[in-house]
Amino acid sequence: MTMNSTQASPPDIVVDFSASTQSLGALREAAYRVIGQAACHIDEADGRYVCRLSPSQPRLHGEELRSHFLNLVTDENLREKVSGETDRLRDVIVALAFGSLAQEQ
Amino acid sequence: MAGFASPDAFCPETSALQLLPIRFERLDADRFLVGNMVGDLAEMTAAELDRLCTLDIAPGDGLYERAFEKLFIGAVDERAQQQLLALRLRSRLSFLRAATPLHLFVVTLRCEHTCPYCQVSRQSKDRVRYDMDQATASKAIDIALCAPAPLIKIEFQGGEPLLNFDLIRWIVVTAKQRAVRRGKQLQFVIATNLALLTDEVLDFCAEHDVLFSTSLDGPRDLHNRNRPRRGQNSYELAVAGIARIKERLGADRVGALMTTTEASLGRVEEIVDEYLRQGLDGIFLRPLSPYGFAMTTKQFHKYCGQDWLRFWKQGLRYILDINKSGRRFPEFYSTLMLRRMLSDEPIGYVDLRSPAGIGLGALVYNYDGTVYASDEARMLAEMGDRSFALGNVDEHSYRDLVLSDTLVSAVADSLTQTAPQCSSCVFEPHCGADPVYHHATQNDVLGIKPLSEFCLRQKGVLTHLFELLEHSPEDAAILRSWAS
Amino acid sequence: MKPLVLLGRSPELELTGLGTQRQCWRLQSPHSIPASDRDAALIAHHHDWELARANGYQLAIGRDARPDGISLSYIRLPGGFAALGDGDVVGVYPQSGRVRVLYRRSSRHNFFLVTERCNNYCLMCSQPPRKVDDGWLIEEIAEALALVDPATPALTFTGGEPLTEWRRFVGLLELTRDLLPDTAVHVLTNGRAFAAAEVAKAWAAVGHPKLSAGIPIYAAVDHMHDYVVQAKGAFDQTVLGVLRLKDHGQRVEIRVVLHALTAARLPETCSWIARNLPFVDHVALMGMEHTGFAIANDDLLWIDPLDYQQQLKAGIEVLATAGINVSVYNLPLCVLDPSVRPFAVQSISDWKNAYVPECDGCSARGDCAGFFSTGRPKFSRGIAAI
Numbered sequence: 019m020t021m022n023s024t025q026a027s028p029p030d031i032v033v034d035f036s037a038s039t040q041s042l043g044a045l046r047e048a049a050y051r052v053i054g055q056a057a058c059h060i061d062e063a064d065g066r067y068v069c070r071l072s073p074s075q076p077r078l079h080g081e082e083l084r085s086h087f088l089n090l091v092t093d094e095n096l097r098e099k100v101s102g103e104t105d106r107l108r109d110v111i112v113a114l115a116f117g118s119l120a121q122e123q
Numbered sequence: 124m125a126g127f128a129s130p131d132a133f134c135p136e137t138s139a140l141q142l143l144p145i146r147f148e149r150l151d152a153d154r155f156l157v158g159n160m161v162g163d164l165a166e167m168t169a170a171e172l173d174r175l176c177t178l179d180i181a182p183g184d185g186l187y188e189r190a191f192e193k194l195f196i197g198a199v200d201e202r203a204q205q206q207l208l209a210l211r212l213r214s215r216l217s218f219l220r221a222a223t224p225l226h227l228f229v230v231t232l233r234c235e236h237t238c239p240y241c242q243v244s245r246q247s248k249d250r251v252r253y254d255m256d257q258a259t260a261s262k263a264i265d266i267a268l269c270a271p272a273p274l275i276k277i278e279f280q281g282g283e284p285l286l287n288f289d290l291i292r293w294i295v296v297t298a299k300q301r302a303v304r305r306g307k308q309l310q311f312v313i314a315t316n317l318a319l320l321t322d323e324v325l326d327f328c329a330e331h332d333v334l335f336s337t338s339l340d341g342p343r344d345l346h347n348r349n350r351p352r353r354g355q356n357s358y359e360l361a362v363a364g365i366a367r368i369k370e371r372l373g374a375d376r377v378g379a380l381m382t383t384t385e386a387s388l389g390r391v392e393e394i395v396d397e398y399l400r401q402g403l404d405g406i407f408l409r410p411l412s413p414y415g416f417a418m419t420t421k422q423f424h425k426y427c428g429q430d431w432l433r434f435w436k437q438g439l440r441y442i443l444d445i446n447k448s449g450r451r452f453p454e455f456y457s458t459l460m461l462r463r464m465l466s467d468e469p470i471g472y473v474d475l476r477s478p479a480g481i482g483l484g485a486l487v488y489n490y491d492g493t494v495y496a497s498d499e500a501r502m503l504a505e506m507g508d509r510s511f512a513l514g515n516v517d518e519h520s521y522r523d524l525v526l527s528d529t530l531v532s533a534v535a536d537s538l539t540q541t542a543p544q545c546s547s548c549v550f551e552p553h554c555g556a557d558p559v560y561h562h563a564t565q566n567d568v569l570g571i572k573p574l575s576e577f578c579l580r581q582k583g584v585l586t587h588l589f590e591l592l593e594h595s596p597e598d599a600a601i602l603r604s605w606a607s
Numbered sequence: 608m609k610p611l612v613l614l615g616r617s618p619e620l621e622l623t624g625l626g627t628q629r630q631c632w633r634l635q636s637p638h639s640i641p642a643s644d645r646d647a648a649l650i651a652h653h654h655d656w657e658l659a660r661a662n663g664y665q666l667a668i669g670r671d672a673r674p675d676g677i678s679l680s681y682i683r684l685p686g687g688f689a690a691l692g693d694g695d696v697v698g699v700y701p702q703s704g705r706v707r708v709l710y711r712r713s714s715r716h717n718f719f720l721v722t723e724r725c726n727n728y729c730l731m732c733s734q735p736p737r738k739v740d741d742g743w744l745i746e747e748i749a750e751a752l753a754l755v756d757p758a759t760p761a762l763t764f765t766g767g768e769p770l771t772e773w774r775r776f777v778g779l780l781e782l783t784r785d786l787l788p789d790t791a792v793h794v795l796t797n798g799r800a801f802a803a804a805e806v807a808k809a810w811a812a813v814g815h816p817k818l819s820a821g822i823p824i825y826a827a828v829d830h831m832h833d834y835v836v837q838a839k840g841a842f843d844q845t846v847l848g849v850l851r852l853k854d855h856g857q858r859v860e861i862r863v864v865l866h867a868l869t870a871a872r873l874p875e876t877c878s879w880i881a882r883n884l885p886f887v888d889h890v891a892l893m894g895m896e897h898t899g900f901a902i903a904n905d906d907l908l909w910i911d912p913l914d915y916q917q918q919l920k921a922g923i924e925v926l927a928t929a930g931i932n933v934s935v936y937n938l939p940l941c942v943l944d945p946s947v948r949p950f951a952v953q954s955i956s957d958w959k960n961a962y963v964p965e966c967d968g969c970s971a972r973g974d975c976a977g978f979f980s981t982g983r984p985k986f987s988r989g990i991a992a993i
Contacts, residue, residue: 099176133834188831191827198843200840211882465882
């Protein structure tokens with residue numbers, strides 16, 4: 019089904035996730051990243067997070083928008099995992115870097 | 124003689140491995156750019172990225188080696204990887220120690236051009252109203268010389284600075300005298316359209332090692348369309364001026380910058396040809412300036428971003444081919460980005476830093492004594508938005524200005540290291556904050572990066588340069604030579 | 608092609624009155640009077656004997672049998688021994704009757720072996736480590752240094768691992784600084800000792816005006832480097848050592864020996880050096896000497912240099928454009944890609960340097976490092992006159 023009319027705006031896409039396996043933080047980050055293509059509203063209902071995407075651009079909608087958003091969520095989930103495992107090390111490295119800067123003063 | 128151990132004896136167990144802080148960006152369905160805290164980049168498939176993040180890697184599988192070389196992983200009991208990252212991070216931030224190397228003196232607002240995109244000039248003969256006076260200049264010099272940077276660069280701006288050449292002369296001489304007492308080195312540049320270049324000016328600049336920076340937007344019709352003046356001869360005067368400076372002072376004493384307008388977008392090869400024809404040593408394919416456009420139309424997320432990227436990529440391709448045929452001719456925007464990507468040395472480019480380079484990198488002393496955090500901040504003020512006015516030369520010292528609430532909060536609030544999306548962006552080590560731009564276009568110094576043309580442009584440029592470095596060996600060799 | 612003979616058993620050793628301990632002697636022409644009580648007369652002609660006696664020498668050194676009636680103590684050099692000259696220093700070991708050249712004034716490549724002990728065990732080691740109690744070597748060097756010409760431009764300390772007894776070695780560096788203030792000193796070390804703060808600090812505290820450390824790094828990957836040097840954790844310690852030395856503002860050279868295990872990832876290794884250690888003073892990319900352990904591990908290590916020229920070229924390009932000094936050592940010019948040749952240095956020590964018949968008539972011979980004459984030389988299929 020294609021949208022070839024520029025008069026009617028494309029319909030919203032709805033994507034939902036299980037709240038027990040999908041973190042809300044990652045969803046919010048994905049919503050932030052998709053802002054240029056769609057407004058994203060997140061609701062919680064029956065143990066699920068429901069994301070409603072309203073396309074703001076004619077070019078990206080329907081299946082493409084859905085899969086784009088799913089990719090963003092996948093990426094944010096991975097970022098969250100990496101961050102959890104490496105933030106402590108990042109702080110150590112930053113402290114080492116600034117520690118020596120301070121020493122030089 | 125004891126025996127030799129096999130390779131297995133030297134492989135850390137998977138349980139002894141740890142992931143180091145990494146970022147990544149999806150390029151397409153199955154391609155990712157992965158990077159570390161100091162900007163080393165590698166390309167990976169989704170499967171490789173997953174394996175990296177779950178440490179499902181083993182010595183000898185190729186992925187382990189790539190990841191280790193790029194400081195994405197280390198062994199739990201090893202310290203070298205972290206020490207290297209810390210040392211390099213320190214180098215990358217060492218620009219903080221040489222604060223405010225650049226000082227712009229707006230010696231007059233008067234100009235004899237009427238460029239439609241310019242926000243900062245006045246068609247006027249009123250010298251009293253629109254020229255900087257000596258008292259103001261004197262205080263500005265003293266403030267500039269307080270900056271910690273050992274080398275202070277003073278750039279004369281306007282309007283058209285040569286309309287107040289007497290003051291330029293006075294500033295150069297006075298600053299030199301005062302700099303000696305402070306143990307500072309000085310460098311001077313005049314940013315001028317060259318229409319008013321005289322032998323007197325050339326003589327002075329020869330004697331005092333003053334450099335020139337001029338505008339050359341492209342071939343004659345393009346340049347003159349962008350830069351109207353009475354007589355419609357801006358191009359002729361600029362070109363003649365460049366030739367005179369080269370002859371009198373030397374080719375390395377004059378640089379040219381282009382102002383990119385919508386009219387430039389389809390003509391990059393002609394613009395490059397014009398620069399070659401004038402014997403210039405390279406070209407800076409500058410981004411479109413949003414200020415006039417954004418302020419009048421409030422449209423900040425237009426097609427321009429992608430169009431400019433196309434313009435720049437096409438220009439870069441053309442320039443790389445010129446270099447391949449034997450003529451060294453760098454594209455300076457790429458060169459700056461390449462220096463960020465290929466080394467940890469500070470590069471002296473104040474416009475792309477986090478903490479932002481406003482105030483900490485540059486200060487602008489307006490003709491009326493107001494001090495701004497950057498030239499763009501001054502432009503904004505001329506259009507009615509004084510958000511980035513830090514103070515004035517009569518009441519404030521250098522410390523007052525750089526420690527002003529205005530500056531501190533703008534810098535702190537726009538830090539990429541802590542911003543959403545930026546803090547996890549693979550390009551963050553090579554990027555910077557632009558609080559003035561984001562304030563002008565989004566009314567927020569941090570900006571929502573997914574909506575920012577600045578972000579779009581940076582990602583586009585850095586991705587493109589990475590791909591050339593990684594997949595086009597001939598282009599890569601030329602790019603590396605520019606950065607060295 | 609054989610290396611110079613610098614060690615051998617003397618066929619005639621007469622050291623009455625000079626003791627039975629090991630001793631160092633400096634050779635001098637008998638025409639001058641001895642400058643110290645460690646100077647020996649170098650006998651070149653028959654009439655040198657009378658000159659030596661008249662000038663008061665206690666000891667003579669020569670190649671022929673001592674004539675009858677001469678009362679001077681005497682060391683006869685073994686047959687085939689390298690030619691020696693004025694200012695050269697030898698070590699003499701009366702218990703075993705051996706003589707060893709410690710220093711040749713006319714050579715550009717003087718090195719002192721500090722110890723045969725080492726905490727690495729490199730697959731290609733040209734001086735295989737031995738667990739021996741050879742701490743006396745440092746004392747011998749100290750004695751020899753007093754006899755070395757202060758005009759010597761450069762000296763190298765090698766091993767084994769010179770920092771095995773690091774405190775004593777630092778003392779040796781101080782002595783070198785005081786006795787030979789104008790001589791550049793290069794130390795070949797695996798660098799691991801510098802991971803300890805006190806060692807790096809002591810090294811820097813010597814305050815030597817021209818001291819540098821030559822430290823091998825064979826890969827930018829821990830297990831690969833560790834495998835080549837046969838020591839787990841070596842990469843980590845070596846890199847930390849380099850960083851500590853540089854924290855103290857010391858001169859560091861990174862050395863990479865080129866063989867099958869290092870050549871494959873050479874471009875990546877060089878990129879890693881350019882990005883992570885851009886402050887090193889020099890990078891030496893070195894052809895492998897086919898001696899010692901390299902022979903035993905030939906099947907793992909041998910690669911015709913022609914087959915890694917692309918990697919070498921790529922590695923050099925990255926280092927050079929990053930502004931790092933880089934040189935190629937120990938490879939003949941004919942096997943190098945023409946773009947690599949400008950980086951080649953005539954580097955093989957004169958005492959083990961040789962050429963092959965293909966070199967006759969080569970236009971570049973004078974600039975070429977030639978080949979190692981040590982061990983069992985293996986030659987590239989690419990050798991040809993230029």
